[in-house]
Amino acid sequence: MHTPGFKDRRRSFRHQIDMPVDLLLKDGTILKVKACNLSLNGLLFSCDEWTSKKIESRGIQNHPLDHIQISLTAELDQYKNLQANCSIITARRVSQDSYLIGLDFIDFQNNSDTNLQAYINTLKE
Numbered sequence: 827m828h829t830p831g832f833k834d835r836r837r838s839f840r841h842q843i844d845m846p847v848d849l850l851l852k853d854g855t856i857l858k859v860k861a862c863n864l865s866l867n868g869l870l871f872s873c874d875e876w877t878s879k880k881i882e883s884r885g886i887q888n889h890p891l892d893h894i895q896i897s898l899t900a901e902l903d904q905y906k907n908l909q910a911n912c913s914i915i916t917a918r919r920v921s922q923d924s925y926l927i928g929l930d931f932i933d934f935q936n937n938s939d940t941n942l943q944a945y946i947n948t949l950k951e
Contacts, residue, residue: 843864845860845864845900847900852895864949870916873924875925882894886925892915906944910931
């Protein structure tokens with residue numbers, strides 16, 4: 827949907843996906859979520875209230891989140907993985923038990939940036 831007068835400030839195009847992602851919190855907790863969209867700079871995932879409270883026990887919408895860092899792993903295809911450290915850049919409640927949380931990639935492990943670029947190129951085809 828295009829909004830007249832709206833300027834998209836994103837650094838790279840978002841691709842709609844449905845991808846399982848494992849989030850690793852600082853305390854070692856692994857949370858399984860679904861990524862909704864993916865770009866070269868980050869991803870957006872959906873989760874339930876329980877998961878959001880594991881990420882921020884005081885409430886995901888009531889406190890600053892930029893201090894929270896998360897590691898993630900996702901299988902891009904049968905041969906390549908995405909492994910990245912991320913920070914939370916947005917969180918919003920979309921229903922009683924549904925949240926959308928945006929992550930910004932900080933750095934990558936094991937050539938994951940190259941894997942991500944190659945995967946995104948396949949989405950453009």
